[in-house]
Amino acid sequence: MKIGLIGGGNIGKFLLQSINTHKLLEDSKIIGIYTRNPKSAQQLAAEYDTAVFENIESLLQSDVDLVVEAATVEVVKQNASSILSSGKDLVLSSVGALSDLNFIQSLEKICKVNGKKIHLPSGAIGGLDVLKAAKSNGELESVSIITRKPPQALPGAPLDKEQVLFEGSAREAIELFPKNINVSIILSLAGLGPEKTRVKIISDPSIKKNSHCIEAKGSFGDLSIKVENDPMPNNPKTSYLAALSVLSSLKNKDAVIQVG
Numbered sequence: 001m002k003i004g005l006i007g008g009g010n011i012g013k014f015l016l017q018s019i020n021t022h023k024l025l026e027d028s029k030i031i032g033i034y035t036r037n038p039k040s041a042q043q044l045a046a047e048y049d050t051a052v053f054e055n056i057e058s059l060l061q062s063d064v065d066l067v068v069e070a071a072t073v074e075v076v077k078q079n080a081s082s083i084l085s086s087g088k089d090l091v092l093s094s095v096g097a098l099s100d101l102n103f104i105q106s107l108e109k110i111c112k113v114n115g116k117k118i119h120l121p122s123g124a125i126g127g128l129d130v131l132k133a134a135k136s137n138g139e140l141e142s143v144s145i146i147t148r149k150p151p152q153a154l155p156g157a158p159l160d161k162e163q164v165l166f167e168g169s170a171r172e173a174i175e176l177f178p179k180n181i182n183v184s185i186i187l188s189l190a191g192l193g194p195e196k197t198r199v200k201i202i203s204d205p206s207i208k209k210n211s212h213c214i215e216a217k218g219s220f221g222d223l224s225i226k227v228e229n230d231p232m233p234n235n236p237k238t239s240y241l242a243a244l245s246v247l248s249s250l251k252n253k254d255a256v257i258q259v260g
């Protein structure tokens with residue numbers, strides 16, 4: 001599989017290391033990278049034996065089979081349609097871009113016309129399998145997530161005291177914190193949608209890990225799950241698990257036996 005990568009930050013670099021250096025994905029290679037800063041793209045290309053795409057157009061015209069996005073919500077909003085229309089599958093890190101039902105439906109149409117797929121990794125959380133099963137008979141009643149991060153990982157957080165920065169729906173949460181709460185949108189997509197998924201974001205100076213507590217209720221019973229994530233070494237905002245989940249999506253996307 002020939003992969004094109006957008007974004008060369010934490011997740012992008014992890015994928016370059018895992019796929020091009022450590023060869024963790026059989027018969028696959030990241031053959032080119034596009035990122036905002038051309039200098040850093042050149043450095044990454046030299047370090048990880050890949051090419052540089054000067055812009056999105058050259059990525060679209062290339063022969064990559066699949067594009068992995070590891071950039072921003074805005075990049076997905078602006079480019080997902082043209083990537084799929086150009087005949088490439090898409091794996092997203094910035095799943096927060098899919099908070100709008102109309103946007104999802106328009107992408108779905110493009111996928112069907114072009115025979116392409118969008119893969120959404122579970123990111124920095126778990127429990128999506130439970131929500132999908134629980135809603136299959138329409139009897140999932142409530143879903144909530146409490147995200148607790150150190151202040152360095154959150155914009156506008158005080159360094160000296162614990163503070164609730166946000167409480168509301170997943171739709172509002174991703175508008176206000178597009179780099180911090182993608183997890184609430186993948187949770188919404190598996191469960192009750194962005195309006196009905198309740199979100200609380202807490203800045204906590206006493207912790208080093210990013211934790212996500214998910215609770216759900218329905219005819220199946222109750223779910224309560226807590227993920228305590230180590231951050232990526234160079235970016236406290238992003239949990240290591242988020243990067244691992246993108247690699248895992250790539251590993252499993254064509255598996256003949258699907259788990260979960």
Ligand SMILES: NC(=O)C1=CN([C@@H]2O[C@H](COP(=O)(O)OP(=O)(O)OC[C@H]3O[C@@H](n4cnc5c(N)ncnc54)[C@H](O)[C@@H]3O)[C@@H](O)[C@H]2O)C=CC1
Pocket residue numbers: 006007008009010011012034035036037070071072073075093094095122123124125178179180182183186235237238239242
């Ligand atoms: N689904 C989930 O659970 C999680 C999702 N994320 C999201 O994944 C994405 C990537 O995360 P990180 O690698 O930690 O971010 P990062 O900030 O370390 O790297 C982002 C990269 O995107 C590039 N970029 C920014 N704007 C761009 C543009 N307009 N065009 C091309 N490249 C552009 C930057 O230059 C940088 O190389 C972010 O949107 C982040 O919020 C992060 C953690 C968890």
Ligand SMILES: O=C([O-])CC(=O)C(=O)O
Pocket residue numbers: 123124178179180181182183184210229237238239240242
């Ligand atoms: O990495 C995390 O713990 C969660 C995160 O940043 C996001 O969902 O955007």
